[in-house]
Amino acid sequence: MVVVEDIQKDLPNWPEAVIKPWLIEFANDPDMGWPPPDPFGDHRWGRLLGNRPLTWWRDVKWTLEKVDCSFDGLTPKAKRDVIGIRTEISGRQPSEITKRRWDNIFRYTLNAGIFPIAPIVMQRPEGLSPLDGTHRMAVFSALQLMPRESYAAKGLEKPALKQEVWLGVHKDGELPLAQ
8 A cells, every 4th residue: 555655755845635635646546656657658547647757857946825716717627627527516416436536525615615625736827727726626616607696695705716735836937748
């Protein structure tokens, strides 16, 4: 079983709060493992890590920051992914996993006004790009469509557009290759 400390041997300056929600599940998948192959070839790790090797990722610094998480501020790909999840939910035929994830995130974010776990993102010229947290962004964007009156009727506040995320910045300003 891969644990946070195993991954931190390869990514020593990465916080647990970035590794745990993003990498641990994949690292413990029997078809994935840790560390990722180098070179990636056609391995799924290549897509998950933007076709950048661990040596590149070592130079990414993560900071917990409040940023605008509005739908309009997402990259075109992130917007498509968010709409895809929302369409799956609204189509009344979501997979069991998507439905469970949606419901849990929805309840938490509706009542707390914040993400249950800060998404892991990078800022691209065209917008915010989630590396982990697309379901959270989908729920958040749906909640933003609800009028303030609906929140007030429940004794709740509409979630602020600025939310905490783990923002990654490479030392050279470079970005993952895959978007």
